[in-house]
Amino acid sequence: MIEAYFDGASAGNPGPSGAGVFINANGQVERFCIPLPEMSNHEAEFHAFIAALEICLEKGYKTVSFRTDSELVNRAIEKEFVKNKAYAPLFEKALSLTNQFDLFFLKWIPSRENKNADELARKAIQQAK
Incomplete structure (x- = not known):
């Protein structure tokens, strides 16, 4: 099974992001x-x-276990509901994409297990500046 770790980061809140x-x-x-x-x-x-x-969809990966340290994203997808309406368009887009997988899993992990994705997100912030 394919494992995909992801992380988002901002330098400020809001701020340049990656x-x-x-x-x-x-x-x-x-x-x-x-x-x-x-x-x-x-x-x-x-x-x-x-x-x-x-x-993952572009690469043809249809059985994927996604991993995140974001409790917000994990909870929203798990409950199929997002409380803050500001995130609704992003949530809806993500939810529609999850339906295109043969097998889709999303698992919350501690930040220490998501270091590779975190480093990539921080590198992307530097590219955004």
Whole structure:
């Protein structure tokens, strides 16, 4: 099974932001740094998730376990509901993408287990500045 780790980060809240996606495709590692415009950290987390979903779909990965340290994203997808309406468009887009997978899993992990994606997100912030 493919494992995709993602993280969003902002330098300020809001501030220049970035998304990091780290994919382990059966031992083959892929890394993505995605610079984002100025936004909040929570928005960056949703953008990182959407990027991870889109990358996996583009590569034809249809059975994927996604990993995040964002409790907000994890809870929103798990409950299929987002409380803050400001995140609703991002949530809806992410939810629609999850339906395109044959098997989709999302698991919350502690930050220490998401270091690769975090480093990529921070690198993307530097690219965004």
